Amino acid sequence: MKTPRPSARLKPLTQLRNLKMARSAHAYVRGSTVQFYQWLHSQPGRRLPNGPAVWICGDCHAGNLGPTGDLKGRIDIHIRDLDQTVIGNPVHDLVRLALSLATAARGSDLPGVVTAKMLEEVMRGYQLAFTDASDEDPPRPAQVKAGMRSAVQRTWKHLAQERIEDARPTIPLGKHFWPLSRQERTALQNLCDSQEIHGLVTSLKGRSKNDRVELLDSAYWVKGCSSLGLSRYAALLGVGDDDDPDYCLIDIKQAVGAAAPRAARAHMPRDNGKRVVEGARHLSPGLGNRMISARMLDQGFFIRELLPQDMKLELDQLSQVEAMRAAAYLARVVGLAHARQMDKGTRAEWIKDLQLNRSRVLDAPSWLWSSVVQLVGNHEIGYLEHCRRYALDAQKD
Incomplete structure (x- = not known):
């Protein structure tokens, strides 16, 4: 394609x-x-x-x-x-x-x-x-x-084969993943080098706070239905040392204003990424505690690591x-x-x-x-x- x-x-x-x-x-x-x-x-x-x-x-x-x-x-x-x-x-x-x-x-x-x-x-x-x-x-x-x-029963290999078609540490361009602009690639590199992403990735069970986190590949992600047209990116990260690396796939999704009506005088974060994360922590704490918000390319995003167990x-x-x-x-x-x-x-x-x-x-x-x-x-x-x-x-x- x-x-x-x-x-x-x-x-x-x-x-x-x-x-x-x-x-x-x-x-x-x-x-x-x-x-x-x-x-x-x-x-x-x-x-x-x-x-x-x-x-x-x-x-x-x-x-x-x-x-x-x-x-x-x-x-x-x-x-x-x-x-x-x-x-x-x-x-x-x-x-x-x-x-x-x-x-x-x-x-x-x-x-x-x-x-x-x-x-x-x-x-x-x-x-x-x-x-x-x-x-x-x-x-x-x-x-x-x-x-x-x-x-x-799912493992990283299942997730990789489903999301990126292979368990190798690359994201193949094609139907689901499209190329990035130079500006997007630089922004994603800076984001994945941040302490916030390091803390998110190393907070998962079985990983150490001292593990090295490295961006291996990234792409624009063609995913979802109602969100198609918004900025959405996939980042493939390596975690740990080179001898026995662990891999993780990060979903970086643009947050925009909600169509759902809010209650009168409701106090919510004005930043849409922070709003999504806060709502997730109240409604689905197990998921919300695996999410962070960030600003990139003058837009708000919410970010989570995709686990093999996250399924529709x-x-x-x-x-x-x-x-x-x-x-x-x-x-x-x-x-x-x-x-x-x-x-x-x-x-x-x-x-x-x-x-x-x-x-x-x-x-x-x-x-x-x-x-x-x-x-x-x-x-x-x-x-x-x-x-x-x-x-x-x-x-x-």
Whole structure:
């Protein structure tokens, strides 16, 4: 594949993002954060309950949850993508998750009644996170079990073969990695020579604070969907001595203003990189403690070392049983991220508010059902129009 010059990246990245979003309705939902928040600012979106102001993911679709490792090597399912994190209304995460699960169910050709039952399970799983009844925790769905097994077994070689196609200490240019400008290369060298990067890399279990850290290779990283078009870089580092080197892959991602609405009078870092790191440390401490922020090329970035255990959770071809299990389990993960930020009284009041507006037919609030129905309809229209505008043109080419 011919890689574009650094000055000519924007057009192919925009085309790639549009094609990724055209792959399925579920992919479109994952990549259309701005459209979701446009709906939130509409009259129907304003009728949602006002929860306590806590750090929220801001883009809480199912693909942004998955296995992550912490500094001590422990692995669990957490929120793993926090570009949009703000101090805001936790109900926004709940509705965004429910929307993505509903579109995943539609992609699996499940009947509409399953969506209704999934929303009941979303509420059940979320509320369980606010209780101490661990014996009632929802079981892990098959996709989560499979993801956890893979995460536990993965090594640096798996990560290297997946991300950079080889375990050798180079980053091959091609589909996923593009060349850097001279200015970018110099900036990345200076960043990786910093004490902040040295401290980040050597804080991982099994490494020494005295280990030497050296930049081996770097490239522009073509990764993600909604973030395509922002500055993102991969840096391959060598850690330790030359006789027995350890390698690590650093993800350096530009931080921009969040589309998610923040709570009134919320005090957050003004620097977007610092905001992302702070939100991560509240929502997913194991991940957040592996992140730092930095400024480079007059932009804010947040940075983390990618571990072999950091994986995206894929919910493909769900059965009815697995769909409901996934809804309860993932909602509990989100609930735990919210609950750890609330005191006992705030938790009780928030759960009490969530119990309101339930009908005899559906054991979920009416606002959740009506929100998901409206959003599924809006996104279905948006998805079809998106395909007409971009996928048809790509086929003609």
